[in-house]
Amino acid sequence: MNLDTTREIDNSLSTTLQQRRQKLAELVDTPVILWSGESIGRNFPANRFPFRASSHFLYFAGLPLEKAAIRLEQGKLNLYLDDAPPEATLWHGKTPTREEIAAMIGADRAYPLVELVNHTANAATIAVQNYHTYQQQCQLLNRTLTPANAPTGIDLDLTKAIITLRLSHDRFALTELTKAAQVSIKAHQSGMKGTSQATTEAEVRGAMEGVIIAHNMSCAYGSIVTVHGEVLHNEQYLHSLQTGDLLLADVGAETPLGWAADITRTWAVSGKFSETQRDLYQVVLAAHDACIEKIRPGVEYRDIHLLAAQIIAEGLVNLGILKGNPDDLVAMDAHALFFPHGIGHLLGLDVHDMEDLGDLAGYDTERVRSDRFGLGYLRLDRPLRPGMLVTIEPGFYQVPAILNHPDFRHKYQKVVNWKRLEQFADVRGIRIEDDVLVTESGSEVLTAALPTKVEEIEALTS
Amino acid sequence: MNLDTTREIDNSLSTTLQQRRQKLAELVDTPVILWSGESIGRNFPANRFPFRASSHFLYFAGLPLEKAAIRLEQGKLNLYLDDAPPEATLWHGKTPTREEIAAMIGADRAYPLVELVNHTANAATIAVQNYHTYQQQCQLLNRTLTPANAPTGIDLDLTKAIITLRLSHDRFALTELTKAAQVSIKAHQSGMKGTSQATTEAEVRGAMEGVIIAHNMSCAYGSIVTVHGEVLHNEQYLHSLQTGDLLLADVGAETPLGWAADITRTWAVSGKFSETQRDLYQVVLAAHDACIEKIRPGVEYRDIHLLAAQIIAEGLVNLGILKGNPDDLVAMDAHALFFPHGIGHLLGLDVHDMEDLGDLAGYDTERVRSDRFGLGYLRLDRPLRPGMLVTIEPGFYQVPAILNHPDFRHKYQKVVNWKRLEQFADVRGIRIEDDVLVTESGSEVLTAALPTKVEEIEALTS
Ligand SMILES: [Mn+2]
Ligand SMILES: [Mn+2]
Numbered sequence: 034m035n036l037d038t039t040r041e042i043d044n045s046l047s048t049t050l051q052q053r054r055q056k057l058a059e060l061v062d063t064p065v066i067l068w069s070g071e072s073i074g075r076n077f078p079a080n081r082f083p084f085r086a087s088s089h090f091l092y093f094a095g096l097p098l099e100k101a102a103i104r105l106e107q108g109k110l111n112l113y114l115d116d117a118p119p120e121a122t123l124w125h126g127k128t129p130t131r132e133e134i135a136a137m138i139g140a141d142r143a144y145p146l147v148e149l150v151n152h153t154a155n156a157a158t159i160a161v162q163n164y165h166t167y168q169q170q171c172q173l174l175n176r177t178l179t180p181a182n183a184p185t186g187i188d189l190d191l192t193k194a195i196i197t198l199r200l201s202h203d204r205f206a207l208t209e210l211t212k213a214a215q216v217s218i219k220a221h222q223s224g225m226k227g228t229s230q231a232t233t234e235a236e237v238r239g240a241m242e243g244v245i246i247a248h249n250m251s252c253a254y255g256s257i258v259t260v261h262g263e264v265l266h267n268e269q270y271l272h273s274l275q276t277g278d279l280l281l282a283d284v285g286a287e288t289p290l291g292w293a294a295d296i297t298r299t300w301a302v303s304g305k306f307s308e309t310q311r312d313l314y315q316v317v318l319a320a321h322d323a324c325i326e327k328i329r330p331g332v333e334y335r336d337i338h339l340l341a342a343q344i345i346a347e348g349l350v351n352l353g354i355l356k357g358n359p360d361d362l363v364a365m366d367a368h369a370l371f372f373p374h375g376i377g378h379l380l381g382l383d384v385h386d387m388e389d390l391g392d393l394a395g396y397d398t399e400r401v402r403s404d405r406f407g408l409g410y411l412r413l414d415r416p417l418r419p420g421m422l423v424t425i426e427p428g429f430y431q432v433p434a435i436l437n438h439p440d441f442r443h444k445y446q447k448v449v450n451w452k453r454l455e456q457f458a459d460v461r462g463i464r465i466e467d468d469v470l471v472t473e474s475g476s477e478v479l480t481a482a483l484p485t486k487v488e489e490i491e492a493l494t495s
Numbered sequence: 496m497n498l499d500t501t502r503e504i505d506n507s508l509s510t511t512l513q514q515r516r517q518k519l520a521e522l523v524d525t526p527v528i529l530w531s532g533e534s535i536g537r538n539f540p541a542n543r544f545p546f547r548a549s550s551h552f553l554y555f556a557g558l559p560l561e562k563a564a565i566r567l568e569q570g571k572l573n574l575y576l577d578d579a580p581p582e583a584t585l586w587h588g589k590t591p592t593r594e595e596i597a598a599m600i601g602a603d604r605a606y607p608l609v610e611l612v613n614h615t616a617n618a619a620t621i622a623v624q625n626y627h628t629y630q631q632q633c634q635l636l637n638r639t640l641t642p643a644n645a646p647t648g649i650d651l652d653l654t655k656a657i658i659t660l661r662l663s664h665d666r667f668a669l670t671e672l673t674k675a676a677q678v679s680i681k682a683h684q685s686g687m688k689g690t691s692q693a694t695t696e697a698e699v700r701g702a703m704e705g706v707i708i709a710h711n712m713s714c715a716y717g718s719i720v721t722v723h724g725e726v727l728h729n730e731q732y733l734h735s736l737q738t739g740d741l742l743l744a745d746v747g748a749e750t751p752l753g754w755a756a757d758i759t760r761t762w763a764v765s766g767k768f769s770e771t772q773r774d775l776y777q778v779v780l781a782a783h784d785a786c787i788e789k790i791r792p793g794v795e796y797r798d799i800h801l802l803a804a805q806i807i808a809e810g811l812v813n814l815g816i817l818k819g820n821p822d823d824l825v826a827m828d829a830h831a832l833f834f835p836h837g838i839g840h841l842l843g844l845d846v847h848d849m850e851d852l853g854d855l856a857g858y859d860t861e862r863v864r865s866d867r868f869g870l871g872y873l874r875l876d877r878p879l880r881p882g883m884l885v886t887i888e889p890g891f892y893q894v895p896a897i898l899n900h901p902d903f904r905h906k907y908q909k910v911v912n913w914k915r916l917e918q919f920a921d922v923r924g925i926r927i928e929d930d931v932l933v934t935e936s937g938s939e940v941l942t943a944a945l946p947t948k949v950e951e952i953e954a955l956t957s
Pocket of ligand 1: 295377378424426466
């Protein structure tokens with residue numbers, strides 16, 4: 034565990050965990066066992082990827098304990114964990130004992146792992162990512178688990194209950210999420226500030242991730258730091274930075290306890306947006322601001338997505354890139370030519386929170402993904418409720434694979450002013466992404482301290 | 496692949512690969528199939544750890560191709576790899592096709608993966624780390640593979656042949672290893688320079704790893720950056736830096752093609768070593784310098800380890816920490832109280848090169864690990880030969896788990912001046928590690944540009 038358990042964890046953790054399992058007990062009758070998983074060898078067994086505990090385990094166990102399991106029943110917590118062998122002290126230093134950890138997380142009982150086999154009867158669980166641990170789950174529960182995105186029987190009941198809990202963040206989670214947001218903001222500031230000295234995407238990435246590492250956090254996901262923002266999941270950092278380029282950085286930190294942030298900003302390599310870049314940036318920013326403005330309990334997240342589509346369509350009509358009535362353009366998904374992804378997603382212990390469960394968390398009961406080009410990518414389709422944390426991340430991209438696709442070219446031939454579009458060639462990709470908490474009365478932007486306005490971003494980059 | 500294949504790779508790669516498989520063909524008659532492996536989900540399937548190809552695959556295929564296999568037979572190379580689906584362009588941009596990659600690596604034939612099943616008869620292989628790929632290996636070869644550290648039959652023959660090749664680095668490998676060393680040097684310089692501004696270990700780590708990231712490299716292993724150097728595999732970064740502390744940093748870069756560096760330096764947080772710190776540092780440095788001086792073809796690496804032990808024992812006698820004749824002290828492993836690890840290891844595609852093969856690569860035929868406290872940790876026991884790259888990393892540590900252990904306390908009661916030792920309480924851990932190439936006539940230190948002398952390190956840190 035890369036966290037100082039004696040210093041960083043106070044009573045609030047065990048109190049929080051107690052509340053969480055109490056709520057779970059109100060929803061689930063069966064005993065529940067959750068496994069943490071284990072680290073995986075990279076190129077040889079002793080050279081391992083950093084350990085990341087299963088998020089469902091983290092939610093109820095609080096700490097990233099490797100090769101551990103917990104059993105929850107009627108609000109009681111059992112911990113199953115082996116003490117490190119005595120010789121481990123030489124290599125890894127003193128680590129807390131099982132009993133010390135049990136005290137930190139408020140466990141009622143603590144056992145060596147070998148005892149778990151005696152406590153598995155009728156237990157529900159969720160299949161973990163780690164294959165070796167998955168095999169242990171199946172063996173100890175004596176049944177073949179379906180994957181986490183297709184649970185059945187008592188596992189499905191458990192999954193639904195956990196979704197209910199994890200959809201609304203408690204105070205402890207919000208404290209962690211705020212820490213992740215604050216460090217991510219510093220990372221972006223460092224990236225903006227470092228751009229004038231940088232010659233490659235990699236150098237800006239180094240300036241950003243260096244800040245995350247310096248705060249003893251990790252990256253919640255593979256950073257995107259690119260002058261080719263139109264490649265939506267670009268995880269290469271090879272391009273040199275040219276005056277006139279926009280740089281898109283989608284970088285977020287994760288706290289040692291596993292809570293994530295997810296921020297995107299787009300700035301000019303030169304420190305100064307061109308007129309065309311500014312024009313399109315303002316369209317994206319208008320969508321961003323209007324979506325955040327609209328967030329409050331009861332609002333359908335899908336409607337927020339459609340609001341973004343509407344504002345982007347209007348903006349592109351005003352700039353002469355799209356032709357026609359914005360309502361009609363959105364109805365025919367013309368906005369999605371330039372905004373081919375959803376307005377955002379849940380955020381929590383996972384950057385796409387609970388995406389291991391497929392759409393079970395993101396989509397309300399009875400809802401499924403749309404076939405529409407302009408809606409199918411939406412990762413979240415639920416009415417908002419207090420305590421939900423979502424991203425708002427509209428964008429504008431010129432994706433060659435879309436804009437040169439014969440089918441799209443044909444379908445949208447008449448509503449796009451292709452000639453006019455050419456004048457915006459210096460905009461390949463813009464995205465503005467913030468993390469927004471749904472509150473009782475509206476919303477709170479956890480990442481608001483990082484500017485979005487062109488002038489402020491220009492001030493930070495030059 | 497996070498590398499610009501068109502720009503960074505020139506003919507030297509395909510020429511090199513041709514030479515490597517030609518040499519392999521001289522040692523192995525059977526066809527050989529090597530798998531690259533695949534990336535692994537972290538907390539959910541789409542959020543993956545960075546892909547790291549199997550090192551044996553990388554050695555013969557050159558590029559970090561995910562979900563690929565190669566077949567080597569009589570100097571011919573077949574590539575098995577699927578083209579990315581067309582829709583992948585939207586998310587990941589344009590990626591090179593199978594045929595383009597085949598041309599880059601000089602493959603004789605290229606097939607979709609599904610063809611591999613028709614070309615597996617009588618093929619030897621090495622089991623990969625990745626479990627899912629391991630299952631495919633067993634299935635396609637129609638036999639249960641033993642782990643890479645315990646190969647049998649044709650797989651053992653192949654393993655021995657690959658060890659012979661990988662033990663001596665060719666020019667292409669050395670170019671890569673030198674790049675890794677150069678970036679690692681910059682990372683250490685950044686850490687030294689950043690220490691005066693830093694308040695925690697994590698901040699120094701951020702300053703170091705940020706440089707590695709900025710050069711589009713990754714960390715070859717989990718960095719150690721700590722004021723508690725006596726915890727040998729300390730991968731936490733939580734301690735605050737105190738005036739008077741020594742900081743030990745063991746940080747190395749890996750190039751996009753997979754070649755590693757491994758450097759340790761120890762410096763004073765304040766910029767200035769205390770007298771006791773300087774005294775013990777000079778002992779470790781003397782061992783470091785003498786070991787490097789001794790490296791040349793034909794020398795037994797074990798003797799280099801014993802030379803370090805001797806010099807450390809002598810130095811500690813001179814400082815009044817050990818009592819007696821250095822020869823006798825080494826014979827009774829008294830040096831290992833303070834230097835409880837080997838003098839180093841092989842370095843190449845893996846930071847402990849070929850450690851996936853257990854001791855098959857590190858230990859010469861018929862040799863096994865010693866039972867001796869002062870020798871059992873040695874990872875390499877072979878006569879040196881030209882082209883080998885090894886680390887030299889002597890150290891001095893005050894490990895409570897060793898020094899307070901009743902057995903050691905009893906055995907070494909009379910040869911340690913425990914009272915005197917207390918005066919060196921401000922030295923918890925010192926290590927100095929460089930990467931040394933065995934040349935035809937002696938050695939070349941790839942990491943020599945990073946100073947080791949106290950005065951020079953003090954100049955870099957203040
Ligand atoms: Mn996002
Ligand atoms: Mn080493």
